[in-house]
Amino acid sequence: MTPSNDAGRLAGGVVVALFVAAQLFGVATSPAEAGMGHLQKIMYVHVPAAWAAFLAFGIVFIMSILYLVRRRESHDLLAASAAQVGVVLTGLTLALGSIWGRPTWGVWWTWDPRLTSTAVLFVIFVGYLALRSFVDEPQQRARWSAAVGILGFLNVPIVYMSVRWWRTLHQPSSSPATVDDPYVWGLRINAVVFIIVMAYLIRRLYQASILQRKVEALEEERALATEGSHV
Amino acid sequence: MxxxxxxxxxxxxxxxxxxxxxxxxxxxxxxxxxxxxxxxxxDNLVYYLTPSELEARGDAAYETSVRLGGVVIPESVQWDADALDLRFKVGDGTTEMEVHSKGAPPQMFRDGIEVLVEGRLASSGVFQSTNLMVKHSNEYRAPEEGQRPQDLYQDLLNTEGE
Incomplete structure (x- = not known):
């Protein structure tokens, strides 16, 4: 295949290896937690997934603003790629949180402000992706989705602050002061690796979307050419 | 276009x-x-009430679906392992309320931990819980030498079941 594709596959292999290594490190270095035992290890996937999702929606936000200012298609395509990754990561956060919640809280789900606002964030960006597939005209699609991307991002600080602003079942954010040493590095390393995974996925989706646009442009050209030859 | x-x-x-x-x-x-x-x-859509807040509602506190949150008062837990019947008190520092719940509590349930119960305050003054949730704090602590996390739960339910 093309050189960039080979490089992409190699990078993909490295990213997977990093992910496996970081997870093994987290699991191997942390003793059973005093209260919840080994359930604590879900922290190494649930929390990094949430942080990486916030970051992905941050990219959507910045790229949407840049698109509205500069009107460059690349900004729109990058925003769309980041939104796809953000939706997957938010879905993961919800699913993993639910799996963690059942044994610790006793319930899979409850409509507390943290869980509700996260679900709203998920739905907003699923809507963002749905909007993109409904609108065919590229510039109109880019403008509308930029508006949704910017407004949708406003929910991220609400999700983050929800545990401080309102009463929730979900605990407030942990810090190194509330987390003992054996768990801190496992969490940090996995957070960094999740961000690398996020960046990798966004890049691959972005490259794919550029190829997609090229194909569309060629098809349009060909359609015009055959039309012209008939006249 | x-x-x-x-x-x-x-x-x-x-x-x-x-x-x-x-x-x-x-x-x-x-x-x-x-x-x-x-x-x-x-203001209006509070996720749960404290025992003080529920009590402050006066007559309106009774026989209406609410979520109540507080700390499990130490040594108030009574667990009947045969009938799967659980009684304990929740408090917020000023007010304590008796709670009655059916079924085994979540694994993290213990003295002094924050819990949320969904249900209604019966006219007897006992809160009848249909759903018991344990609220985990943001603390993650390594166990002490020789301490096994699973023992905490078993100790609690076994001793209270005597």
Missing amino acids: SNEPQEPENGGEKRTRRRGLTFLGVGAVLIGFGYLLLGGIG
Whole structure:
């Protein structure tokens, strides 16, 4: 295949290896937690997934603003790629949180402000992706989705602050002061690796979307050419 | 879009109308966010009440579905392992309330931990819980030498079942 594709596959292999290594490190270095035992290890996937999702929606936000200012298609395509990754990561956060919640809280789900606002964030960006597939005209699609991307991002600080602003079942954010040493590095390393995974996925989706646009442009050209030859 | 160059006057009108609609939509979303932030959730839609808050409701506190949150009062737990019947008190520092719940509590349930119960305050003054949730703090602690996390739960339920 093309050189960039080979490089992409190699990078993909490295990213997977990093992910496996970081997870093994987290699991191997942390003793059973005093209260919840080994359930604590879900922290190494649930929390990094949430942080990486916030970051992905941050990219959507910045790229949407840049698109509205500069009107460059690349900004729109990058925003769309980041939104796809953000939706997957938010879905993961919800699913993993639910799996963690059942044994610790006793319930899979409850409509507390943290869980509700996260679900709203998920739905907003699923809507963002749905909007993109409904609108065919590229510039109109880019403008509308930029508006949704910017407004949708406003929910991220609400999700983050929800545990401080309102009463929730979900605990407030942990810090190194509330987390003992054996768990801190496992969490940090996995957070960094999740961000690398996020960046990798966004890049691959972005490259794919550029190829997609090229194909569309060629098809349009060909359609015009055959039309012209008939006249 | 393709018809815009052909009908410039009509297209311009359409554009203004669409822009108006966009502003309307954006405005509605912003007002919605603002309402959630400043009003709604903040005051009226409280996720759970403390025992003091529920008591302060007076007669309106009874026989209505609420979520109650507080700390499990140490040594108030009575567990009947045969009948799967659990009784304990929750408190918020000033008020304590008796809670009755059916079924085994979640693994993290123990003295001094925060819990949320869904149900209704019976006229007897005992809160009848249909759903018991344990609220985990943001602390993650390594166990002490020789301490096994699973023992905490078993100790609690076994000793209280005697």
